[in-house]
Amino acid sequence: MKDISRYVRRAIAALTPYSTARDEYEGELGVFLDANESPYENGYNRYPDPHQKALKAQIAAIKGVPAENIFIGNGSDEAIDLVFRVFCEPREDNVVAIAPSYGMYKVAAAINDVEIREVALGEDFSLPTDALLAAADEKTKALFLCSPNNPTANSFPREELMRLVEEFDGMVVVDEAYIDFAEAKSLVGEIASHPNLVVLQTMSKAWGMAGLRVGLALADSRVVGLMSQVKYPYNINVATMKIVSDLLTKGVSEEVEQIKQQRAVVAEALAEFKFVERVYPSDANFLLVRVADADALYEHLIVNGIIVRNRTRVKGCEGCLRITIGLKEENEKLIKSLERYETCNIR
Numbered sequence: 001m002k003d004i005s006r007y008v009r010r011a012i013a014a015l016t017p018y019s020t021a022r023d024e025y026e027g028e029l030g031v032f033l034d035a036n037e038s039p040y041e042n043g044y045n046r047y048p049d050p051h052q053k054a055l056k057a058q059i060a061a062i063k064g065v066p067a068e069n070i071f072i073g074n075g076s077d078e079a080i081d082l083v084f085r086v087f088c089e090p091r092e093d094n095v096v097a098i099a100p101s102y103g104m105y106k107v108a109a110a111i112n113d114v115e116i117r118e119v120a121l122g123e124d125f126s127l128p129t130d131a132l133l134a135a136a137d138e139k140t141k142a143l144f145l146c147s148p149n150n151p152t153a154n155s156f157p158r159e160e161l162m163r164l165v166e167e168f169d170g171m172v173v174v175d176e177a178y179i180d181f182a183e184a185k186s187l188v189g190e191i192a193s194h195p196n197l198v199v200l201q202t203m204s205k206a207w208g209m210a211g212l213r214v215g216l217a218l219a220d221s222r223v224v225g226l227m228s229q230v231k232y233p234y235n236i237n238v239a240t241m242k243i244v245s246d247l248l249t250k251g252v253s254e255e256v257e258q259i260k261q262q263r264a265v266v267a268e269a270l271a272e273f274k275f276v277e278r279v280y281p282s283d284a285n286f287l288l289v290r291v292a293d294a295d296a297l298y299e300h301l302i303v304n305g306i307i308v309r310n311r312t313r314v315k316g317c318e319g320c321l322r323i324t325i326g327l328k329e330e331n332e333k334l335i336k337s338l339e340r341y342e343t344c345n346i347r
């Protein structure tokens with residue numbers, strides 16, 4: 001097994017983290033005169049639990065992962081930023097990432113003043129496993145992968161992802177924001193035997209809580225401990241924890257099934273249009289579509305009140321729009337609008 005302590009920044013390894021008086025005892029005490037809060041109850045006058053114990057227990061049961069392996073962030077974006085803050089010395093270390101992929105890896109690298117070495121995906125967006133390994137050097141601390149990948153929509157083969165986890169000398173982050181829509185199974189089962197693996201998941205997509213800002217990093221308890229020491233103590237607020245907890249009890253399997261079904265319907269409809277050159281296979285809740293004139297089609301949809309993501313200026317995605325799967329009625333509006341576009345362009 002890899003010794004992950006070798007990857008940790010000096011300042012973080014030496015850190016004395018912030019602690020609260022409530023960290024010093026367990027059990028039921030009724031009089032809280034330790035945190036300079038208001039004593040007048042309004043539902044929000046107390047600080048939230050910085051360890052998010054109750055919410056972690058609930059997520060642990062859903063994910064089948066021990067609570068000590070769960071980090072809860074203000075969106076997975078917080079977890080991405082924390083990977084840099086925990087492992088990468090600014091201006092000294094570097095990370096490797098696939099491209100095209102989720103834009104936040106690059107932004108977080110820039111904010112933390114850490115070099116990011118992007119390695120282009122191969123033919124049909126395949127994982128460039130050997131090139132990713134070759135891009136690393138002794139200053140490389142992390143590798144960012146995303147599967148299913150945004151914006152290319154494909155999952156990478158489990159054996160290749162695991163080969164990278166095993167052979168890469170550094171932390172391997174596998175962002176599974178879209179895993180609930182995929183046929184492939186999550187890598188979370190591998191964290192127990194691979195301390196350098198960090199699996200990111202989010203409540204923002206399948207779980208329908210983008211507005212609440214909750215993301216997860218599932219990893220070795222030492223990695224979770226380091227990220228927890230570096231995060232703001234009260235990164236998840238009382239209201240968010242309560243609402244997330246309520247929504248988690250409802251489940252989303254029906255919605256996920258609907259979206260997967262609609263994804264097939266929309267993909268089939270899109271493929272019929274003459275201006276559509278390619279509908280890429282999708283394991284996510286969106287479709288990447290290559291069209292004859294992405295900018296013109298994007299403008300047409302805007303005029304029709306439909307906003308999609310224009311990815312034509314992303315290297316590797318030239319001519320492509322990324323289209324989220326919506327409700328059946330919304331998808332039908334999209335197809336109607338595309339029919340109008342096709343008729344206009346024939347005349």
Ligand SMILES: *Cc1c(COP(=O)(O)O)cnc(C)c1O
Binds near residue numbers: 077078150214
């Ligand atoms: C949407 C998305 C996320 C989610 O980020 P949050 O901060 O949790 O909302 C993470 N990774 C990828 C690849 C995404 O597309």
